[in-house]
Amino acid sequence: MTNLVILVGRIARDPETRTTQSGSSITSISVVTDRPARNKEGKTYKDENGYTAKDSEFHRVTCFNGLGQNVAKYCTKGQLVSLEGRIHYSQWEDAEGNKRYGCEIYADKVDFLTKSRENNNEGAPPIDED
Template sequence: MTNIAILTGRIARDPETRKTQGEITVTSITVVTDRPARNKDGKTYKDDNGYTVKDSEFHRVTCFNGLGKNVAQYCTKGQLVAVEGRVHYTQWEDQEGVKRYGCEILADKVDFLTKGKSSDNQDAPEID
């Protein structure tokens, strides 16, 4: 059995980092992917300017420990990244006792496809 998720997209907002009680670094990003929109006939279509209309999807991605630290340090909104990881589902009850469900990608690897934070980061990892 396999649970693999691969995303290539742009970071929707700057990374958010926190530490758990056990001092584990957890960094969250939202990656936006696009795909061609389809009309009721299942065909793609263009807007008034001649561009193919796109549907955007927003994916919650969670990075732990060293990966989380690197993403927090070097990534920023708008940066193109490739994420490899696995799909993870959660279930909890809110304050009113209503069951809630969530889905996220737990990242094993994040490749920086474009530069992120300002170019004064001379020690940033090289981009292939």
């Protein structure tokens, strides 16, 4: 059995980090991916600017400990990243007692495909520029 996710997309908002009571670091990011939009006939079409219209999907991604610390330190909104991880589903009860469900990606690896806009990423892991 396999639970493997590979995404290439842009970070939709700056990373948010929190620390658990046990001292673990958890960093959350949202990664947006695009694909060509299709009309009712299943064909791609152009938007009002003449570009191929796109549908966007936002993916909740969670990074733990060292990986999360690197993502928080070196990533910013708009940066292109590649990530590998697994899908994680959760279930809980809200304050009113209703069952709630969630889906996110637990990242095992995040590669920075572009440099951060806010800093020069000094000390960041190298970017493959093949």
